[in-house]
Amino acid sequence: MELNELSIAAAHDGLAKRKFSSKEITQSCLDQIAQHDKKVAAFLNVDAEGALAQAADADGRIAAGTPGALCGIPIALKDLILQKGTVTTGGSKILEKYTATYDATVVSKLAETRAVFIGKTNLDEFAMGSSTENSAFQKTKNPWNLERVPGGSSGGSAAAVAADMCLGALGTDTGGSVRQPASLCGIVGLKPTYGSVSRYGIIAMASSLDQVGPMAKTVRDAALLFNVIAGKDAHDSTTVKLKPVDLEALERGINGIAIGIPDEYFIEGMDAGVQESVERAIEKLRELGARVSTVSLPLTRYALAVYQLTMTSEVSTNLARYDGIRYGHSAVSGAGTPPADLIEVYRKSKAAGFGDEAKRRIILGTFALSAGYHDQYYVKAQQVRKMIEREFTDVFKSVDCLITPTSPSVAFKVGERYADPLTMYLSDIYTVPANMGNICGISVPCGFVGGLPVGLQVLAKPFDEATLFRVARAYEQATEWHARRPQLN
Amino acid sequence: MEFTEHDVEKLAGLARIELTEQQKRTFSKQIASILDYVRQVQEVDTSGARTSEGNYRKIESLRTDAVSQTKEQEEIVRQFPDRLGNLNKVRRVFD
Numbered sequence: 001m002e003l004n005e006l007s008i009a010a011a012h013d014g015l016a017k018r019k020f021s022s023k024e025i026t027q028s029c030l031d032q033i034a035q036h037d038k039k040v041a042a043f044l045n046v047d048a049e050g051a052l053a054q055a056a057d058a059d060g061r062i063a064a065g066t067p068g069a070l071c072g073i074p075i076a077l078k079d080l081i082l083q084k085g086t087v088t089t090g091g092s093k094i095l096e097k098y099t100a101t102y103d104a105t106v107v108s109k110l111a112e113t114r115a116v117f118i119g120k121t122n123l124d125e126f127a128m129g130s131s132t133e134n135s136a137f138q139k140t141k142n143p144w145n146l147e148r149v150p151g152g153s154s155g156g157s158a159a160a161v162a163a164d165m166c167l168g169a170l171g172t173d174t175g176g177s178v179r180q181p182a183s184l185c186g187i188v189g190l191k192p193t194y195g196s197v198s199r200y201g202i203i204a205m206a207s208s209l210d211q212v213g214p215m216a217k218t219v220r221d222a223a224l225l226f227n228v229i230a231g232k233d234a235h236d237s238t239t240v241k242l243k244p245v246d247l248e249a250l251e252r253g254i255n256g257i258a259i260g261i262p263d264e265y266f267i268e269g270m271d272a273g274v275q276e277s278v279e280r281a282i283e284k285l286r287e288l289g290a291r292v293s294t295v296s297l298p299l300t301r302y303a304l305a306v307y308q309l310t311m312t313s314e315v316s317t318n319l320a321r322y323d324g325i326r327y328g329h330s331a332v333s334g335a336g337t338p339p340a341d342l343i344e345v346y347r348k349s350k351a352a353g354f355g356d357e358a359k360r361r362i363i364l365g366t367f368a369l370s371a372g373y374h375d376q377y378y379v380k381a382q383q384v385r386k387m388i389e390r391e392f393t394d395v396f397k398s399v400d401c402l403i404t405p406t407s408p409s410v411a412f413k414v415g416e417r418y419a420d421p422l423t424m425y426l427s428d429i430y431t432v433p434a435n436m437g438n439i440c441g442i443s444v445p446c447g448f449v450g451g452l453p454v455g456l457q458v459l460a461k462p463f464d465e466a467t468l469f470r471v472a473r474a475y476e477q478a479t480e481w482h483a484r485r486p487q488l489n
Numbered sequence: 490m491e492f493t494e495h496d497v498e499k500l501a502g503l504a505r506i507e508l509t510e511q512q513k514r515t516f517s518k519q520i521a522s523i524l525d526y527v528r529q530v531q532e533v534d535t536s537g538a539r540t541s542e543g544n545y546r547k548i549e550s551l552r553t554d555a556v557s558q559t560k561e562q563e564e565i566v567r568q569f570p571d572r573l574g575n576l577n578k579v580r581r582v583f584d
Contacts, residue, residue, distance in 0.1 A: 421523060
């Protein structure tokens with residue numbers, strides 16, 4: 001096995017025992033990127049020099065004492081996460097030349113542990129999409145099949161982990177943007193409960209939903225990353241104090257745990273192969289000692305509509321800041337006729353800087369918030385959202401977690417859903433309820449259909465990430481799906 | 490639901506975005522189909538919903554409202570599209 005193929009836990013073990021150095025692991029990831037990223041296009045920017053310097057520093061720390069879990073481990077960041085001094089584009093032309101002026105809290109926390117930042121990964125513009133095709137710069141391909149999408153919006157991070165170009169990565173999940181690409185690329189992805197991880201320094205899409213989540217090769221690795229990035233932060237008033245997940249407790253199995261299977265998640269339109277894989281996974285969990293029952297969450301069918309209204313409303317306000325005045329692309333300094341007045345600066349800067357998906361969502365969100373429609377759309381959506389949250393609260397009185405597919409299909413072909421926004425939005429039908437219900441969710445590999453990975457989603461009540469990790473870990477240890485690797489040669 | 494190019498144009502005006510004629514045509518069709526889908530929220534009986542605006546979350550911590558010195562002044566100022574020393578130069582607001 002090459003060093004870049006190691007899990008974080010195995011790499012940490014090898015580093016602590018001086019079997020190899022962080023410089024060697026980092027070089028091995030850089031070689032993998034050099035060899036394959038022309039095809040995969042997972043990275044927008046690779047910082048080889050910086051990464052090797054950080055690795056040398058980590059090696060020094062390791063020689064001097066007991067290294068932390070992420071010391072010397074190469075990690076990739078979704079390019080929506082600010083890292084001081086690096087160009088951070090958010091996947092948008094409007095920020096093509098924007099240099100981050102400060103570190104996101106998750107970056108500071110990783111830096112403190114001496115993790116190695118290997119580069120910034122591709123994404124749908126401002127995290128708006130389910131295929132990473134909306135990036136203003138490049139289309140990332142699925143390492144399992146280069147004609148297919150990696151999912152999105154954290155498609156670059158998912159592909160980078162799946163292709164062994166880094167040992168772990170961070171993504172963000174507003175409606176499924178960590179879990180869905182994790183599912184489509186055959187890796188593990190966690191959407192933490194809103195409030196678990198600081199949003200300070202994360203380019204905002206929908207502020208009441210955005211959450212940073214780890215993407216990794218194993219459940220244990222995802223838990224290691226989560227423990228480092230989670231917790232209260234003075235810069236984000238919505239964060240809460242959390243106890244770290246007890247990693248040893250993850251190994252204790254799931255005997256007696258109560259699992260609910262929501263009827264509403266097994267709908268028409270799901271690929272037969274996906275359904276079969278998920279049903280087999282449920283059987284496996286039963287063998288491992290779980291008590292399985294059927295539950296009902298009737299409001300689930302409205303979650304995607306509520307999500308669309310909430311998210312686009314927040315997008316229309318959050319994206320108003322890119323107006324060509326303080327930073328980012330501006331019609332003032334661009335080519336062509338100089339704008340006549342201030343309004344022209346706004347109109348032309350946005351016209352040239354935003355892609356179609358961003359523009360469409362701004363228009364829809366402006367509509368949902370406009371006079372005459374605000375009550376009917378935005379307010380109504382917020383009321384239903386509250387009801388969805390209550391429905392989850394009630395169901396978690398009788399079960400410890402829920403099991404569903406992560407995505408109704410395996411990775412689709414590049415271009416297949418691009419022209420039809422509504423069909424693209426339906427890719428998130430199983431992931432958005434967790435964001436709307438303010439709960440946590442994880443995707444873990446549970447099979448293959450036609451050579452493409454299938455993901456199993458586990459959902460648990462707010463701030464009960466420990467249960468997600470425990471169930472997903474038990475499943476992972478009883479199966480070998482997560483150990484399969486795509487052939488890139 | 491009907492959603493015309495004129496509707497798109499009006500909203501683009503409010504959002505201060507310039508759109509091409511082609512974008513207005515495409516968006517009006519796409520948004521009409523999305524609105525047909527999202528309109529289903531109106532079927533839900535929300536008469537029992539306790540809040541009018543929904544999701545207020547408990548704020549876990551508030552910081553002191555105190556002035557602090559930013560350390561990144563130069564980095565921030567450098568990104569102004571147009572500047573005059575440390576001032577951000579913009580088009581006149583009033584004639």
